[in-house]
Amino acid sequence: MEEHALLECLELAMPWLNPAELATLSSTCKTLNHISKSITSARASDASRSFENLPVPFVNACDAHPYAYFHYTPSQILPFQSSLLRCQPWGSNNQNSTLPPPGRILPYTGEESGCGCESCGCECLCGGFVEGSEVMSECGPGCGCGLNCENRVTQRGVSVGLKIVRDERKGWGLHAAQFIPKGQFVCEYAGELLTTEQARRQQQMYDELSSGGRFSSALLVVREHLPSGKACLRMNIDGTRIGNVARFINHSCDGGNLLTVLVRSSGALLPRLCFFASKNIQEDEELTFSYGDIRIREKGLPCFCGSSCCFGVLPSENT
Numbered sequence: 001m002e003e004h005a006l007l008e009c010l011e012l013a014m015p016w017l018n019p020a021e022l023a024t025l026s027s028t029c030k031t032l033n034h035i036s037k038s039i040t041s042a043r044a045s046d047a048s049r050s051f052e053n054l055p056v057p058f059v060n061a062c063d064a065h066p067y068a069y070f071h072y073t074p075s076q077i078l079p080f081q082s083s084l085l086r087c088q089p090w091g092s093n094n095q096n097s098t099l100p101p102p103g104r105i106l107p108y109t110g111e112e113s114g115c116g117c118e119s120c121g122c123e124c125l126c127g128g129f130v131e132g133s134e135v136m137s138e139c140g141p142g143c144g145c146g147l148n149c150e151n152r153v154t155q156r157g158v159s160v161g162l163k164i165v166r167d168e169r170k171g172w173g174l175h176a177a178q179f180i181p182k183g184q185f186v187c188e189y190a191g192e193l194l195t196t197e198q199a200r201r202q203q204q205m206y207d208e209l210s211s212g213g214r215f216s217s218a219l220l221v222v223r224e225h226l227p228s229g230k231a232c233l234r235m236n237i238d239g240t241r242i243g244n245v246a247r248f249i250n251h252s253c254d255g256g257n258l259l260t261v262l263v264r265s266s267g268a269l270l271p272r273l274c275f276f277a278s279k280n281i282q283e284d285e286e287l288t289f290s291y292g293d294i295r296i297r298e299k300g301l302p303c304f305c306g307s308s309c310c311f312g313v314l315p316s317e318n319t
């Protein structure tokens with residue numbers, strides 16, 4: 001094979017490699033080292049691999065980690081879909097421009113007839129908060145409107161400037177790269193939907209890995225409550241292996257600056273967990289929320305949220 005053709009093949013193949021494989025290959029010769037460097041710099045420039053509207057760069061002024069490695073999905077995915085994402089290229093020059101975003105709710109593609117919601121002029125029950133709960137409903141696959149409908153606020157992906165900043169003690173964290181006004185949709189918490197049984201097994205494994213330091217998991221358990229206070233729906237969303245920018249949101253004991261809202265899309269089986277700004281957020285501010293009830297565990301991970309009401313230990317989910 002001619003040298004030029006070989007180089008083209010390598011440029012296509014190397015973005016499929018994980019950081020360890022990339023490092024091994026890059027140590028073999030100058031050319032591979034050069035390709036590897038360009039892949040590393042492309043990866044550090046956009047965690048979202050072009051799946052979001054704006055690039056989400058990694059910023060690290062404290063150690064040598066250029067980026068965090070995981071597979072990207074802009075929305076939650078079911079277990080059968082995650083097998084399609086076992087491998088995902090990251091870091092080539094024209095990646096993903098032709099790939100459909102994995103997991104994203106597909107809008108109605110037929111002739112738009114108006115879905116029935118207020119913004120489209122008819123009378124379905126989409127849109128707005130359901131009174132007395134942190135649940136919101138939007139148009140969805142069951143409606144006749146497209147992605148531009150005003151009642152699809154959370155379905156168009158991330159539309160505010162974000163960056164992922166490294167902290168010596170907390171690891172990576174999601175920060176605002178622009179002013180974000182109170183009430184603005186920030187992002188969804190995307191990842192693999194697990195059964196409770198699977199979530200328990202994963203959490204056990206993550207706890208073991210975390211106790212050795214250097215490992216961060218992103219398994220979130222969400223419960224939807226009835227007005228009586230009883231939980232009626234439990235969702236286990238794991239962004240550790242396959243996730244989106246929300247997997248970098250750290251905990252704050254004071255509740256942080258993000259509000260979590262369950263969004264139900266008309267015609268969709270399951271709700272999605274979405275983050276909205278709970279107050280005005282300044283550029284560079286870290287985005288945080290409360291991971292849940294603080295149940296002090298002897299072996300709990302230390303909390304470095306820095307808030308005046310910090311408990312000193314991260315909340316743990318009793319899966």
Ligand SMILES: C[S@@+](CC[C@H](N)C(=O)[O-])C[C@H]1O[C@@H](n2cnc3c(N)ncnc32)[C@H](O)[C@@H]1O
Pocket residue numbers: 068169170171172173210215216217218219247248249250251252301302303304305314
């Ligand atoms: C969902 S991940 C957040 C992103 C993570 N910092 C990273 O580097 O990938 C959750 C993990 O982040 C770390 N973390 C989150 N909030 C923290 C806090 N307030 N103090 C210390 N570590 C925190 C813990 O390791 C936790 O298990």
